[in-house]
Amino acid sequence: MSGILDTVNLRTQMVGQNRLELLLFNLETDQTYGINVFKVREVLQCPELTEVPRQTTAIKGMAHIRGETIPVLDLSEAIGRNAIPKEQQQVCFLIVAEYNKRTLAFLVRKVDRILNTHWDQIMAPPAEIGVENYLTAVFEHEGKLIEILDVEQILADLYPMATKVSDDVATSEVRSKAREHHVLCVDDSSVARNQMQRSLEDLGCKVTTCNNGRIAWDLLVQLAEKGNDVTELFLMVISDIEMPEMDGYTLAAMIREDPRMERMHIVLHSSLSGGFNVSMVKKVGADGFLAKFNPDDLAGVVIERIKKIEGR
Incomplete structure (x- = not known):
């Protein structure tokens, strides 16, 4: 699995070409999800996690990876699906990613492959599904619909952020x-x-x-x-x-x-x-x-x- 991102250096050649690479993965079903490879630092098999007191059960603990202590989020549970049982975690995988200056790891069932595509083939979710969902885009590939999760929305629900500008800045x-x-x-x-x-x-x-x-x-x-x-x-x-x-x-x-x-x-x-x-x-x-x-x-x-x- 450590070799799945071996071609990541090629992404620098995509600038301005409306192209992207998606890392494909699965949660608790056969549905395939995607995350932009640019956001991914590494993929590895889930190590033993250190439990921590927490407000949300979706945070499963901390992983010690290359000298860092990184919070682990069960992505399935975070979007309202079934949580991965503790006894099955070590046969699952972590997608270590960086969002909004924060490093965290997503616990997923399976990591598939990297798919090279174009942004103009990525479509917004149908309006008919409403706004109460965690999808930011969808993509059809080989007859299957790949769902791209709105990770910013997931993290905002877990870690609400203030939007007020400080008075020192906004005089x-x-x-x-x-x-x-x-x-x-x-x-x-x-x-x-x-x-x-x-x-x-x-x-x-x-x-x-x-x-x-x-x-x-x-x-x-x-x-x-x-x-x-x-x-x-x-x-x-x-x-x-x-x-x-x-x-x-x-x-x-x-x-x-x-x-x-x-x-x-x-x-x-x-x-x-x-x-x-x-x-x-x-x-x-x-x-x-x-x-x-x-x-x-x-x-x-x-x-x-x-x-x-x-x-x-």
């Missing part, structure tokens, strides 16, 4: 200036969109949200075709990187290639590890990178942009 003068500006936020995760919107509205900005890069691109094109200067309408675009239909890298590259919006200020954000993405940001012409989610950090990039256009 009364800053809030007054922010009310004059409009930010376009793009993210396929409903929890991430809501977090950004609440924080930026707390700062004072007007906010428009889009569910993925394709929707955001269509909106910008429609506005531009009506004669609007979109760089005047929006202070900036803040976009997630990993999204169905069109990823953030592709969105940034297309904005830069369109003369009507090439001056748009673009910040890409992601729950992926920051060091890797900084070089990616430069390659597609974005202006900055923000590891999500921290309300003060988010407010900070907006405040910095406001000061720059005001010449301060």
